[in-house]
Each structure stands twice: as C-alpha cells, then as structure tokens.
Amino acid sequence: MSETPPVIKVRDLVVGFGTQTVLDHLDMDVRPSEILGVVGASGAGKSVLLRTIIGLIPRREGSIEVLGKDLDRVDENERRALERRWGVLFQQGALFSSLTVKQNVQFPMRENLDISQRLMDEMAYAKLELVGLSPRDGEKFPSELSGGMTKRVALARALALDPEIVFLDEPTSGLDPISAGDFDELIRTLQQTLEITVFMVTHDLESLYNACDRIAVLADGKVAAEGTISVMLESQHPWVKMYFQGKRGSSLADRELTQ
Numbered sequence: 566m567s568e569t570p571p572v573i574k575v576r577d578l579v580v581g582f583g584t585q586t587v588l589d590h591l592d593m594d595v596r597p598s599e600i601l602g603v604v605g606a607s608g609a610g611k612s613v614l615l616r617t618i619i620g621l622i623p624r625r626e627g628s629i630e631v632l633g634k635d636l637d638r639v640d641e642n643e644r645r646a647l648e649r650r651w652g653v654l655f656q657q658g659a660l661f662s663s664l665t666v667k668q669n670v671q672f673p674m675r676e677n678l679d680i681s682q683r684l685m686d687e688m689a690y691a692k693l694e695l696v697g698l699s700p701r702d703g704e705k706f707p708s709e710l711s712g713g714m715t716k717r718v719a720l721a722r723a724l725a726l727d728p729e730i731v732f733l734d735e736p737t738s739g740l741d742p743i744s745a746g747d748f749d750e751l752i753r754t755l756q757q758t759l760e761i762t763v764f765m766v767t768h769d770l771e772s773l774y775n776a777c778d779r780i781a782v783l784a785d786g787k788v789a790a791e792g793t794i795s796v797m798l799e800s801q802h803p804w805v806k807m808y809f810q811g812k813r814g815s816s817l818a819d820r821e822l823t824q
C-alpha cells in the first residue's frame with residue numbers, strides 16, 4: 566500500500582542546551598491535512614520541537630523534512646520560500662503592540678509580497694473574517710483585545726500568506742473553556758475548509774478530544790506514544806495512562822462514549 570508522504574518528517578532528532586538533552590533521537594511524522602496534537606509533561610520539549618522544526622533552535626543530530634524539502638539541503642532562497650508555506654502562532658500571541666490588528670495581519674504580507682496597500686487591506690479583512698473578526702476589529706490595538714480575540718488575530722496573521730502548515734503553540738492557553746472551545750472549532754473548520762496541516766502543542770484535553778485527529782506524546786525526549794484518542798485511552802505508557810485515564814481524562818472519555 567502506498568502512503569502519501571508526510572508533510573513533516575523528523576528523524577533521529579537530538580536537541581539540547583549545555584549538558585541537558587531535551588530531544589533524544591526523536592522520530593515523528595505529520596501527515597497531510599491532519600491536526601496533530603503534541604502533548605507531554607511540562608518541560609518535555611514540545612515547544613523546543615516546534616521551534617526546532619521551524620528553524621529557531623539548532624539541532625545536534627538528525628534530519629527534518631518539511632513539505633518534501635530536507636532543511637539541510639535547501640539554500641537561503643529555498644529556505645525563505647519554504648518559510649512562506651507555513652504560519653506560526655506563538656504561545657503568547659506575540660502581536661506587535663504598536664501596530665493595529667490589521668497592520669499585524671499585514672506584517673507577513675509586507676515582508677514577503679510586493680502588492681498594493683489596497684490589495685493588502687482586502688487580504689487582511691478576508692483573513693480577519695476567516696477567524697471571525699470584523700473590519701472594525703482591524704483598527705484596534707492589541708491592548709484593546711480580549712484573550713480570545715488576541716489568539717484569533719495571531720491566527721489570522723499565521724494565515725496571512727495562505728500557508729500549507731500552521732504551527733500552534735498552546736493556542737487555547739489562558740482562554741476560558743467556552744472561548745477555548747470556540748477556538749478549537751475554528752481550527753477544525755479552517756483545517757477542513759483550507760485543508761491545512763496543523764501541528765498543535767497543547768495542554769488542553771478538550772482540544773485533544775475536539776480538534777485533533779492524532780496525538781503524539783513526548784516523554785524522555787522521544788515520541789512515547791502516538792495515535793487517536795482511542796489509542797491513547799488504551800495505552801499502557803505510565804504518563805499517557807495518568808493523563809488520559811486520570812480524573813479529568815476519564816470524565817471526558819465518559820462524555821465521549823455517551824455522545
């Protein structure tokens with residue numbers, strides 16, 4: 566059976582800081598158009614993995630292929646072209662506080678595209694609409710936004726260049742459960758309509774149940790378990806058992822079964 570090649574292929578990845586090894590010969594595949602949830606204990610290396618894939622942290626060993634390109638074999642131009650094919654939502658939203666919402670969303674366009682202000686405005690409004698915000702919200706400054714709106718703007722900015730992959734680092738952290746649920750639904754809808762691949766670091770069990778197709782658990786520097794929620798519920802790995810079959814996990818699993 567021939568399988569579609571992964572969108573992200575990580576092999577034998579070793580990343581560390583000083584004497585600390587964070588990722589220790591890690592392998593991972595992210596499949597086309599899936600939402601992969603990456604979980605693990607605090608400090609397990611989830612954000613480090615995300616940042617290494619997008620090239621912000623150097624590797625000690627191993628290879629990373631994104632969209633069929635080996636990151637060690639691309640030149641500067643190819644690298645820039647590749648970077649335009651992914652969008653990133655960082656943990657804190659990381660909006661520029663002195664720019665309006667619209668200008669924040671236009672930032673990647675300004676950096677990468679040679680187009681008129683008018684076209685950029687139209688594109689920014691389209692992205693804002695995609696994430697459920699109005700043109701009027703575009704004139705606000707980040708300090709005037711709620712937590713949920715900030716995440717939506719950061720997502721609109723991540724989508725600015727119509728990426729094929731979106732990396733999300735804890736997209737629902739700091740949101741109340743209802744806003745977090747809305748955000749999960751938004752990610753799911755976007756993935757279905759735009760067919761993007763989503764790499765999502767999360768602590769949020771609800772997100773894992775409601776938004777993710779598959780889950781990868783990081784422990785001891787590796788992917789210790791991977792698969793659907795049902796695979797997680799049957800896993801015998803101690804951390805996975807504690808997380809998914811612990812008190813909170815069980816109540817979600819019961820709810821899932823009775824739906």
Ligand SMILES: Nc1ncnc2c1ncn2[C@@H]1O[C@H](COP(=O)(O)OP(=O)(O)OP(=O)(O)O)[C@@H](O)[C@H]1O
Nearest residue numbers: 582587605606607608609610611612613614766768
């Ligand atoms: N720039 C850095 N310099 C030194 N150590 C770092 C750096 N970035 C991360 N680390 C260390 O790498 C380890 C993994 O960090 P990482 O942020 O990936 O954890 P995480 O799994 O995302 O945790 P959390 O769920 O708490 O966000 C931690 O021990 C952290 O202190």
